Amino acid sequence: MRYVPHTESERLQMLDVIGVSDLEQLFADVPEHSRFPELALAEPLSELELARHMRTLAEHNQHTGDKLCFLGAGAYQHFVPATVDEVLRRGEFYTAYTPYQAEASQGMLQAMFEYQTMICRLTGMDVATASHYDGSTALAEAVRMALHAGGRSRNRVIVSPAVNPRYREVVHSYLQGTVAELVGEQTSIRATADNLHNLSALVDDQTAALVIQSPNFLGQFENVAGLADAVHAAGALLIVVADPVALGRFQSPGAYGADVVVADGQPLGIPLSFGGPYLGVFAARRKHVHHLPGRLVGETVDADGRRGYVLTLAAREQHVRRARATSNICTNAGLMALAAATYMATLGATGLREVAQLCYHKSHYAAQQIAGIPGLRINPQAPDKAFFKEFAVSLPQPVATVNRILADEFGVLGGYDLAQLNPEFEGHMLLAVTEMHSKSDIDRLVQGLRVATA
Template identity: 45%
Template sequence: MSGYTPHTEGDIAAMLAAIGASSIDDLFAQVPAGLRPRATIDLPPGLTEPELRARFEALAARNAGGTGPAVFLGAGAYPHWVPTAVDQVLLRSEFLTAYTPYQPEVSQGTLQATFEFQTFAALLLGLEVANASMYDGASAAAEAVLMARRMLPDRHTVWLSRALHPHYRAVIRTYVRGLGDVVVREVPFAADGRTDLGALEGDLGPDALAVVLGQPNVFGVLEDVAAVAARTGAAGALIITATAEPLALAMVRPPGACGADIAVAEGQSFGLPVSYGGPGVGLFAARERDVRSMPGRIVGETVDAHGRRGFVLTLATREQHIRRERATSNICTNQGLCALAVTAYLSLLGRQGLRALATTNYRAAHAVATRLEAAGVARRFDGPFFNEFVVQAPIARWEALVRDGVVAGFPLARWYPELDDALVVCVTEMHGAADIDRLVRGLAAPAARAASG
């Protein structure tokens, strides 16, 4: 017995007597007899807590997390320090073990925190309203396209920047596949690593539903969202931005201020560990006039019977439990606790801390890019960047570095066959001077390496 079930033999006997059954087996009488013998569980016996801990520690030890290799990876998941206070908030059982706040009178903690999350998301993305969270940045981008479809039902072609993270593009394709009438096309990227505005302008026709681009994009390059928005708007289409590294928005003009109609982001950078890619949390913001087309749960302010301020789930007539097959989305459970992490993190860092951390990231990444350039490792794109950039370096050098305990970014050829020997390298406040020295030495061209001794 695990200890997770509390029943004594006496309890079971008393309960069966109250039910009027002679055994627990009797309670399953309506299950067809033919099914039962085949359902015997084919799994090993249970473990004690010390055995469980030992087994999981052994599994964790076979991974590169913790004090393992120096990892300069971003590309959709970003290593940042998680303040202890943030994780402590997540461990509050009252947040951790509550359900979706269906009874608002005894769920005000979750509801107020979610209202604050919506405020943070709207402020950072530069739009008027935000929802209570989506699963992640990629599925939020897909939901944004579905929302655009509801807003412009007569248009069918969605344009995805090829510089948008490939996972985001793939999820959008999956989500629109079911609708059957949405055409997905790609806009190429230019030599500076930005979405090719020239190509976009020529192609946007009257059927254009939306243009989706990353900010920053998968190359770490900052897009000129305002210029794209001007062209997209002129064609009557919507502009959707997706931000995988939201820390950039602490110093970069927010999508809403550049004309984006819908802006989404992955919130993992704000208080969540990379955790092998999940859970993260999707931020989703739009204009107030479009709120009834938004997917997902939304918390609103109201008053109780005595006039005191309180918060409730609201605008539920958009949702699956009311509208069923006519709902704006099928989303139900989302990423509540991860949204709480974002809320606690942004509260703690605040205006000053967030600005300082963004500056630190920007400087650290630019310092590394400058050193690499001096060592003969050129950047592949010359567009402006935040804490991530693409360099040109032979894949053999990357492989040798992995053997030496440094993961020198992500080889983009896996996602972009046209980008041979290109690495997208991410530098944050987590990377120490010694590891950065190893990265620069290891990637340096042999001549430069010899010169630097």
């Protein structure tokens, strides 16, 4: 299919204006031996054929439309109100570029300003960026910012082993070109899950930041009492990885002294979509504003005093400061931030609170039912710690075997096999239960687990 609108006669007229006789003459600068390669691609399909092909390919997947899914571990199935996609489908938004031309981009700029406001309030922070790629890269940028703030003498970053291991991997990737050292990875996740304060004891005068996640990777709230004070006393920053849905009902990291809060905004109205595109949420205390990575939208006025919005503090950014920029980020996740803004506006304070409460009640109901199955234990690593919507279950059989039975006999995509990330957790699955799961859905999971482990 050709999307070029040119007719043959138009093409000839245009070539004539240029002063060449055919299209190929426009490519004389390309080395002749490499010009116009024969590309071995698939034969093109018409729109009708393509639509059919794409549908067939999509149906080669098992998905939440035909299976119950209890996977979490960083990506969650939540309800998305119809308003979200309605807004995302506005061509004025999604076919626009980054809003450099403020007068023609007031819509996106105002939406980002509102997004920044909502994120600040939800996290308890003063400033929020207009988005990063995903939660893991937001964390990597937060760690880089903390290393910068710490100056030359602080080259260590302590990352709790109970932080999403994939986030830790991405932070590690980002720091490869620096002298910074990641600490805390060797600590047992079990020990950490039980007592975070062992980690804060590692914070010293060479430490730039302590990174924790709460609810942590296993779904449990960390005991943060006194943590920020301990970190700050050593002159370091506290970076918290949060779940934005939990923040609808549970205390904000700002309230317990965090300096930077990052999150994946996927639970805020963004589909699972096999892991992306997601939304990197990044919020911080005001004193860091000149060192933030990424775009910021600010309010201002025009010559007539009309309120308007612009990208601001560009002097931090790559297109102005080049090699000395705070980050190389250019394209971000603007449309995903728009989805999150629409989601948060639609749900509102009460709606998000209800979602958080339903996650809490339903996951606890599921945990209680599963605890009644002989041989299965809930959160054996720290049975007394509170959890939000995810919990670990130890099984008498390998997780893969149990999941096979759940899928084949009960239509259930079971929990995440924690042994894939840490051999400490052989035979443990991580289950996520959200507002999407009705009582009968949960009962089906419980019945499946009972049969599979009998």
